[in-house]
Amino acid sequence: MSTSSAALVEVEAHKARVCSLLGTTPVERRGLADCLDLVLAEELLSPVALPPFDNSAMDGYAVHSGELAGASPEAPVELLVAEDIPAGRTDELSLLGGTAHRIMTGAPVPTGADAVVQVEWTDGGMPRVRVHREVKAGMNIRRGGEDVLAGTRVLAAGSVLGAAELGLAAAVGVSALPVFRPPRVLVLSTGSELVEPGRALRHGEIYESNGIMLATAVRQAGGQPELLRFVPDDVDAFHAALAPHLSTVDLVLTSGGVSAGAYEVVKDALSGHGVEFTKVAMQPGMPQGAGWYRGVPVVSLPGNPVSALVSFEVFLRPALLAARGAVDTERPRLTARLVEGLRAPAGRRQFRRGRYDATTGLVAMAGGPGSHLLSAMAQANCLIDVPEEVTELAAGDPVTVLLTR
Incomplete structure (x- = not known):
């Protein structure tokens, strides 16, 4: 195939090709502790209100506010403390006139009380x-x-489950969630010289570096990598x-x-078996x-480390994110101004x-354009x-930059 620009596949066309290989992964129901960074497959409606009952925001005393009109350090109001309500007390109480209930933060407010006076505004007496x-x-x-009414949506489908989301699910009484299973990816590194x-x-x-680099990139994109290294050029x-891994x-x-x-x-082994090799204008x-290949999607990247990682960023990271149910699959893009000039090849x-x-708002080059300059990739935070x-x-x-860190 000619390497002229007319013969090259456009970047967006190859990106669409890669994305089309992967559908979304199966949905599994997992306990909350096993859901970190996974994507919620269905919206979550709260089975309970949050808070589920009126409760105290302070350690203090539940009172009828009208009975404390005019209270001051010079003229304090004295009340009988009829009950002690720690957090976790479950019987339902009523506050009678002329009395107060000592109450702890989070404890249920008794019927009839319309305020809690914090302990610092009292003598703390009993x-x-x-x-x-x-x-x-x-x-x-x-x-x-x-905070939340029973029956309202608390988490949307497509939410990435972090600490706050999982805490909210637990707070409304949910112990397990339907999530997309992480894509399982075999990362295969070839080369007799490795x-x-x-x-x-x-x-x-x-030294073989692509394997650990790409397996880590898969994991960062929410996939579950399996690394197979040192496959010879045969x-x-x-x-x-x-x-053995295809199933x-x-x-x-x-x-x-x-x-x-x-x-x-790779090209010799997979050509004619369903994998198409091409040249992309990049x-x-x-x-x-x-x-x-034998019913399993295959993506084959070039071997130079920078080429491999840039190709992963452009083509495979969005596909993996979409496969795991993520709604936002693209890196943040913004406009910056160049610190120095650059030259680029025509048609690529x-x-x-x-x-x-x-x-x-400035962006500086990290290293040259060479695809073997991996140290510059480690210094970069954008493309x-x-x-x-x-x-x-x-x-x-x-220029447009893609923030990678």
């Missing part, structure tokens, strides 16, 4: 209390249902390594072996593959690593998105 301040009706009382970090390198060998070995994963993600040279094992990350959409400063038709930008020009 069995009689002297109140030094008057109070208004409703003071220090949390009304039943003032060795495990920590081992001494021989001439011609490099078609039969590739098929044999893949076969348990939602996606196979490979890196490397997709270009036009010899020993491109830099870095031109060679790409996507399709089906360039994604440059950058450092965005939110205080100044600078340069359109296909743009070949040169000057310092101060506006």
Whole structure:
């Protein structure tokens, strides 16, 4: 295939292709402790009001507010303390005229009481209390249902379940939620030159980094990765390594072996089996593959580390988020101004690593455009998105950036 711009697939077209491979994962009902960062599959209607009853917002005394009119340090009002109400007391009480009930924060307010005077405005006495301040009706009382009414929606379908959401679900009495199962992704790293970090390198060998990098990116996108490393550049070995995993994963993600040279094992093994390899109008990350292998979706990324990670950001992260039921699948985008000029190849959409400063609104390049410069990727907090038709930008020009951190 020619590498001219006319022969290249547009970025958005390949992105749509990748997204079309994955439907949403099955819905499971999980206990709240197992729902962190998962996506709610159905809206949650509260079975109870929140608070479920009128309760005290303070440690103090439940009173009839009218009986404390004119109370002051010079002229305190004295009341008989008829009951003691700790949080958790379940019998229903009524407040009689001329009396008060000592009450703790969160305890149910007795019938007839229309205010709680905080303990600091009293002498804290038992069995009689002297109140030094008057109070208004409703003071220090949390009304039943003032936060949530029974039957109202408290969480929308598509909500990502964090600490606040799970706390709310527990507060309304729900112990389990229907959530989309995390996508199971086999991350397969090929290359006879790859060795495990920590081992001494021989001439011609490099440490394998794409596996842990992409498995981590999958996990950050809400997926459940399984890492299969050190598959050699041999078609039969590739098929044999893949076969035992196909029945348990939602996606196979490979890196490397997709270009036009010899020993491109992924391309050689999967071409003609439902996976289409193409060239996308982008830099870095031109060679790409996507399709089906024995009924399982496959996405094949280039092997250079920066190409692999940028390709994951552009194509696969949105697809994984959509598969797990997320509503918002895109990185935040904003406009910044370049600290320095840049050049880009004609006919290819360039994604440059950058450092965005939110205080100044400026973005600086992090390293050069080379797809092997992984250290610059680690320094970057954004990608600078340069359109296909743009070949040169000057310092101060506006650009679109995708915030990756």
